[in-house]
Amino acid sequence: MKVKSLCITLLMLCFASVAIAQFAGKKDGKKPRRDSNKSGLFGGGKKNQKSQVKSRFQGEAPQWQLGVKGGVNLGHVEATQSYTVVTPLDLGSNLTNAKMYDQAYSNMGNHIGLTSSFAVNPNISLSFEPGYTTVKFGYETSYQWSQFEDQQSYVNVTNDVDHSISYLDFPLMLRYHLKTGPLKPYIQLGGYYGFRTNADKNINTRIEDGAAGGLDEISNVSERIGVDELFLRSSAGVLGGAGVSLDVGSSPTGMNAGSDLGTVRFSLGVNYRYGLHNVVDVKNRYDDSSLTSGSYDVTDDLELRNIEIYLGCQFTLKYKNF
Amino acid sequence: MKFLNSILARIPGIGAIIIILATSCDIQDNTVEPQDVFTRVYNTDNYGDAFYPISIAQTADSGYLILGGREVTDTQFLSAYLIKVDAQGDFQWERTPSENYVNPLNGLVKSGTSYQFFCMDKLNLGTYLVQVEDQAGSFTQVGYLEALQYPLAISSITSGGFVVQGYNREDQTTVLARLNQNAVAIWQEEYDTFEDVEENIIKHMIRTSRPLPFMTGSVGNSFFFNGFYNYSFSMGFVNASDGTLTGVINGPGVDDAISGATQINGNEFAMARYSFLENKIIPSYNISVNSIEATGDLEGLQFDELTQQANFTIKKVNAAGKATVIFGTETKTGQILLLAYDQTDQTLLGSRYLGFGQPYQMADFSTTQDGGLIVLASTHITGRFPRLALFKLSQFDLEQLAGGPQPQ
Secondary structure, three states: OHHHHHHHHHHHHHHHHHHHHHHHHHHOOOOOOOOOOOOOOOOOOOOOHHHHHHHHHHOEEEEEEEEEEEEEEEEEEEEEEOOOOEEEOOOOOOOOOOOEEOOOOOEEEEEEEEEEEEEOOOOEEEEEOOEEEEEEEEEEEEEEEEEOOEEEEEEEEEEEEEEEEEEEEEEEEEEEEOOOOOEEEEEEEEEEEEEEEEEEEEEEEEEEEOOOOOOOEEEEEEEEEEOHHHEOOEEEEEEEEEEEEEEEEOOOOOOOOOOOOOEEEEEEEEEEEEEOOOOEOHHHOOOOHHHHHHOOOOOOEEEEEEEEEEEEEEEEEEEEEO | OHHHHHHHHHHHHHHHHHHHHHOOOOOOOOOOOOOOOEEEEEEOOEOOOOEEEEEEEEOOOOOEEEEEEEOOOOOOOOEEEEEEEOOOOOEEEEEOOOOOEEOOOOOOEEEOOEEEEEEEEOOOOOEEEEEEEOOOOEEEEEEEEOOOOOOOEEEEOOOOOEEEEEEEOOOOEEEEEEEOOOOOEEEEEEEEOOOOOHHHHHHHHHOOOOOOOOEEEEEOOEEEEEEEEOOEEEEEEEEOOOOOEEEEEEOOOOOEEEEEEEEEEOOEEEEEEEEOOEEEEEEEEEOOOOOEEEHHHOOOEEOOOEOOOOOOEEEEEEEOOEEEEEEEEEEOOOOEEEEEEEOOOOOEEEEEEEOOOOOEEEEEEEEOOOOOEEEEEEEEEOOOEEEEEEEEEOHHHHHHHOOOOOOO
């Protein structure tokens, strides 16, 4: 269902992006131009194709691009300081009550948004990619009570805790294309700021009670709690990654009269996002009694680590003869 | 088109500004020390363990010394049990000082660099005064009063020493004794209950019934006790020099009694009482130590959400620049309720609930060196196993409770 929504949204953003590009062309009251590096509009028509071929080989390339991107986030958090409610009354106890975090990058979130880039030269461009991103992570805590003399007297409680935090995301990156041409591998480095819009915590509690006569799970309660206040509004960090872009379709020199889309650039890439600070609002860590004293769950200090895999396409708004 | 291009040209700059502005606000302001706020439940993995909290005191190292009772196999009484935790609530040590020490009483009293508490002898039912060194976790028996049996409540006297309430099962009398600092009796007086209440007292001690609100304390040149007297559960006032009874607030039977009291100024007390199913809070009441009254005469604010015959811990606190009285009690839904009243005009300043989803009951609370509040509670972890719980509120939380600054 989420994948479907993601695809539909991506498609709509794609149409919107095309519409913006088209609107930009029409507003100037002329057909999109391919022969100038000054007006900077992509366009169609067959006029001056020879000169365009010439200019292309002289170094005309997309300068401004606008498009959409989307993909998945493989979430991971680094607990920089642990907190616990249930505290063992024995320093030598193996009752650590520590949270067992999910395997790194095993929780899949998603992201979707716009992507814009400005080419400084054929190899270097600046990208600003505002979007909506959701990161997920989780852990498990378990507690056991037993009686040595009576094997039937035991209780096992396991809390499976999952988090989902959504941000309006504003990444800014410097991208370096390792080579020129239609197929261009690139590396990029930048920073991001996220504005938290929503945070949920889902606690699934399983209880096995040997004393009640059953060996199987006797209770499985799932509770979803909004925890907006538990996470800071802001999230900032650095990111770096690599990918490959492919310029297809019309270009200033090879444009199809009917398409009017200019150069369309498809990108496939991976970013590693490294949060620079604790995203938990420590002032509110213990505020939700249903979590702390009901489920004995208290959130650690957490820094976000994320692998972002994305696919994007960009439409050219302006060319420049570099 | 120029407009669009101009917007696009500014995007990187706008992005950079957003990042700079954003990282300068809530991220940088995100600091709270771990000892400022925490919630703890102290647990063992033994199915049969049961711990009940009694009293808490903050130690010189900013940690906390907790007095409690622990179920043991050779007696139905709770064995005296202490744990020490650090300022963040992390466990440091636990002790069960002696198998003879049972039924510890509410009140960890600071004595120099040590702490003292009273408890009962397991077999002879006499009264011990025990001293504990919080750093070493060692114990010293300060005194033992064999004649003061079934100790039920103690309070320390400003001028030194203690007032201890007990019960004489042979004479069927409530006993009040004034002790010096070494637990030597200065005087000991008895007050007729006119009926055998030993069963009620034992049920109270072994927790098979609701705990009864036994208390002692001082008011001017008098002491008071809250206990069995004259066929009822009453508050009696006695002369501090010889224990002569001078006045009483009678409660009809045990279903109507004063459930909490603390002195505000002179004869002015903040009190709470229950009457069958009702619980009432009396933010201010002028006690007359020389007259006979009835608990029914004490008008108060009725709180229907409280558990039946709720116990109260009432203490004076200075918070947010105000002289405040905090009432700590428990609700029918298993939450702890803190209510703050202005000492001067008795208006409600604020309230705060602690605990949710599991049952919690108030045991004791105290202000802390950092201006916060520590609340000792009883809970049943996962609804099953009796354990000790701690709630630490920050100075800001306490000020909010007292009607101070509200969160943004």
